[in-house]
Amino acid sequence: MDKKILIAPSTDPCPIGDLIEYGRELLREGADWIHCDIMDGHFVERKTFDEIVLSLLSKRVNGIMDVHLMVEDPIEKLHLYAKAGANNITVHYEALKGTIATINAINEIHTLGCKAGLSIKPETPVSVIENFLPFVDIVLVMSVEPGKSGQKFINDSLSKIAKLNTLREQNGYNFLIEVDGGINDQTAGAVVSLGADVLVVGSAIYSSHNRAQLIRTLKTIND
Ligand code: DX5
Ligand code: ZN
Numbered sequence: 101m102d103k104k105i106l107i108a109p110s111t112d113p114c115p116i117g118d119l120i121e122y123g124r125e126l127l128r129e130g131a132d133w134i135h136c137d138i139m140d141g142h143f144v145e146r147k148t149f150d151e152i153v154l155s156l157l158s159k160r161v162n163g164i165m166d167v168h169l170m171v172e173d174p175i176e177k178l179h180l181y182a183k184a185g186a187n188n189i190t191v192h193y194e195a196l197k198g199t200i201a202t203i204n205a206i207n208e209i210h211t212l213g214c215k216a217g218l219s220i221k222p223e224t225p226v227s228v229i230e231n232f233l234p235f236v237d238i239v240l241v242m243s244v245e246p247g248k249s250g251q252k253f254i255n256d257s258l259s260k261i262a263k264l265n266t267l268r269e270q271n272g273y274n275f276l277i278e279v280d281g282g283i284n285d286q287t288a289g290a291v292v293s294l295g296a297d298v299l300v301v302g303s304a305i306y307s308s309h310n311r312a313q314l315i316r317t318l319k320t321i322n323d
Contacts, residue, residue: 279300
């Protein structure tokens with residue numbers, strides 16, 4: 101397989117005080133994006149960090165900031181995250197109130213100069229976002245319930261990845277398929293073979309004794 105797989109380690113397992121050091125290390129070790137998990141305590145139960153920490157991180161860690169907004173009313177906050185250094189901003193379809201809000205969010209992210217991602221939770225079918233696929237740069241398939249790292253990969257996500265890949269091929273769309281939750285060297289192979297381009301990896305990388313090796317393994321999982 102000659103397709104390049106991008107690895108986006110998640111900030112979630114790392115204590116905030118260690119994020120700059122962790123981010124720098126990951127980029128040295130071959131990570132492609134830093135996946136910043138932003139939780140507001142409303143859309144999901146936990147609260148992580150906000151645009152203020154992102155701004156510090158993006159200034160000190162010289163990599164692509166892939167921001168996953170697990171927040172209520174994301175449209176209100178897009179400009180804050182763009183200003184704080186986000187390169188990609190992904191919003192949840194479930195946090196947007198209908199078609200117009202979804203289109204507005206995608207347009208606003210583009211106007212702010214960022215790549216636009218749309219995410220769906222495990223129980224949300226691909227069919228509800230089909231109309232937006234021509235306009236997004238990234239579809240983020242949640243393969244665990246959003247809210248915390250360290251959960252088990254939900255196998256039903258595999259058919260969603262396959263469906264997105266088929267729709268992309270049939271229609272000539274350009275979005276990347278990013279998969280988030282429970283990815284490790286056991287689950288990545290199937291995800292990649294069905295069409296994923298970007299693997300978000302939280303606890304598997306954070307807890308690894310050889311992060312560089314694991315990143316290499318995941319990048320070349322089906323070679
Ligand atoms: C879940 C977050 C994920 C998560 C990934 O709410 O969006 O990015 O932290 O962690 P693992 O890989 O441990 O499932
Ligand atoms: Zn995430």
